[in-house]
Amino acid sequence: MKALNCENVLLAMMAAADGEKAQLSPEEIKEHLNACEECRYEVVRTQRFNDILRQASRAESNVDLWPTISRRLDQQASTVSWQPYVVVGVLLLVYKLFELLPTHRPGWAITLVPLIIFGALFVFLRENPFKINSELVMEK
Amino acid sequence: MSALMDDGTAIEKCRNGEHEAFRHLVERYQRQAMTHASAILGNREDAQDAAQEAFIDAFRALNSFDTSRSFYPWFYVLLRNRCYKMAARKRETESIDETVIVATDSPMQSEEVRALENALLSLEREDREIVTLKYFDGLSYDELAERLQIPKGTVMSRLFHARRKLQAKLER
Numbered sequence: 001m002k003a004l005n006c007e008n009v010l011l012a013m014m015a016a017a018d019g020e021k022a023q024l025s026p027e028e029i030k031e032h033l034n035a036c037e038e039c040r041y042e043v044v045r046t047q048r049f050n051d052i053l054r055q056a057s058r059a060e061s062n063v064d065l066w067p068t069i070s071r072r073l074d075q076q077a078s079t080v081s082w083q084p085y086v087v088v089g090v091l092l093l094v095y096k097l098f099e100l101l102p103t104h105r106p107g108w109a110i111t112l113v114p115l116i117i118f119g120a121l122f123v124f125l126r127e128n129p130f131k132i133n134s135e136l137v138m139e140k
Numbered sequence: 141m142s143a144l145m146d147d148g149t150a151i152e153k154c155r156n157g158e159h160e161a162f163r164h165l166v167e168r169y170q171r172q173a174m175t176h177a178s179a180i181l182g183n184r185e186d187a188q189d190a191a192q193e194a195f196i197d198a199f200r201a202l203n204s205f206d207t208s209r210s211f212y213p214w215f216y217v218l219l220r221n222r223c224y225k226m227a228a229r230k231r232e233t234e235s236i237d238e239t240v241i242v243a244t245d246s247p248m249q250s251e252e253v254r255a256l257e258n259a260l261l262s263l264e265r266e267d268r269e270i271v272t273l274k275y276f277d278g279l280s281y282d283e284l285a286e287r288l289q290i291p292k293g294t295v296m297s298r299l300f301h302a303r304r305k306l307q308a309k310l311e312r
Binding site for chain 1: 159160162163166167170171173174175178179184187188191192195196199239240241242243244246247248252253256272274275276277280281296297299300303306307310311
């Protein structure tokens with residue numbers, strides 16, 4: 001009897017053995033197994049295979065990754081990248097040149113551009129310019 | 141430093157610029173990260189490099205981490221990205237005496253351990269990854285779907301075919 005696809009039956013059996021919801025009911029699986037010799041053979045093979053997997057466990061590794069990671073983070077923190085400041089400088093220069101153009105009469109909104117540029121710089125650097133440095137307060 | 145700092149507190153401190161707080165996360169998850177990276181890459185040296193890079197990626201991306209979720213499943217996605225990037229650049233390493241995936245102190249005979257280790261190492265990385273996550277870590281299909289970023293139906297079929305390949309290699 002091959003009314004049910006063998007692969008679907010084996011998939012459903014794997015799901016059931018793994019404690020998951022199977023797509024087929026136990027009755028459907030049983031009915032298929034009664035009629036399919038290949039799948040009965042697969043059940044025996046799978047049981048042997050499952051026994052091996054059940055006994056196995058992961059090899060552990062006792063490496064301490066922190067010293068290297070810590071060093072890398074320190075290097076990263078001490079490296080001040082110059083590119084964002086160059087970008088900001090160029091943007092401000094372009095803004096100034098645009099503002100100086102005699103033929104243009106931009107609205108008041110243009111005055112917000114430098115603020116937006118500096119805001120974007122602080123967001124990029126993940127710095128809060130309004131944050132109070134508690135260490136300096138303590139020193140007073 | 142307190143040994144009892146939870147992940148959320150450590151992450152919050154890291155976001156406020158305290159690098160040292162990241163140590164809690166590294167020390168808590170490095171063993172897991174190493175075993176998972178070893179299972180994907182098949183050797184410890186590359187696994188160590190990948191795990192280190194993944195922790196640094198995680199540190200840089202902490203601002204985008206949703207603290208209502210668990211750290212490790214989120215970190216695992218970064219780790220596997222690192223592993224697969226590294227794997228694309230490197231050849232499979234030759235088999236050595238030491239096992240990197242299967243523990244030698246399991247109740248199995250040493251030949252069985254070696255046979256399972258070799259069979260796992262001869263699988264495709266993705267097959268090896270899903271089999272070890274399922275049968276060594278005991279993850280559910282939903283958890284596998286989250287870790288591997290694939291639908292649950294794909295988890296089932298990928299696991300099914302990976303198991304069959306492993307079974308065939310073990311029976312050879």
